[in-house]
Amino acid sequence: MEYVEIARAESERGELVLxxxxxxGSPATVELRANGVxxxxxxxxxxxxxxxxSALAQVAEPRHVVVGGLGLGFTMHEVLRDSRVEKVAVVEIExxxxxxxxDGTIPxxxxxxxxxxxxxxVADVAVALAEAKPASYDLVLLDVDNGPDYLVHDVNATLYEDPFLQTARRVLRPGGVLAVWSASDSAELADRMRRVFGNAHGYAHDVLLQDRDEKYWLFVSRVTSEA
Known part of the structure; x- marks a missing residue:
């Protein structure tokens, strides 16, 4: 196995490497690392x-969507595959x-x-949502880190706490959904989402990551009249 660096950048959050x-005999795999993680x-x-x-399936009309975290674009790409989606705002801090x-550095x-x-x-997703109008989105998909227990940046811990979850709920329309990706199960995150939204569901997904069996999680909450 050969590793070839194709891009590197520094910001106040540290180092970003592609x-x-x-x-x-195999096509090259593009890999993103932040501060070595x-x-x-x-x-x-x-x-x-x-x-x-998981989020799109739970919303009858997911017309306006926020994706927190660009990454390599695959969450955004899957959202755009849904013909019901009219607008997608992707919030990326880097x-x-x-x-x-x-520019095609990522082909x-x-x-x-x-x-x-x-x-x-280009903004902090917490700031972007705080500045958004109430009830303006049908979906908020949060994919900015490895979840509350495996943070790439310590400051991202606030994205899994009550104030941010309350902000996400405020910008969602009735019936809207918040979906949060995590590298591990988190009863604490589920409890916080349940406290803010009145409901929360965790879904485990088995994946093969660099020849290792892993289990990733999605946590989903919906805005209901009872929440």
Missing amino acids: RERRQD FVMDTLETSTEQALAE QALVDWMR HGPAMLADERVTIV
């Missing part, structure tokens, strides 16, 4: 797809990652971002 894993790659994308599918998607990036329904917002 590299390829190359093996004879594996974030995602182009080989195993089923959890990003499942995040979108300008470099947006640039790599736009599939330009094609993904060409969809006219997409708006890229």
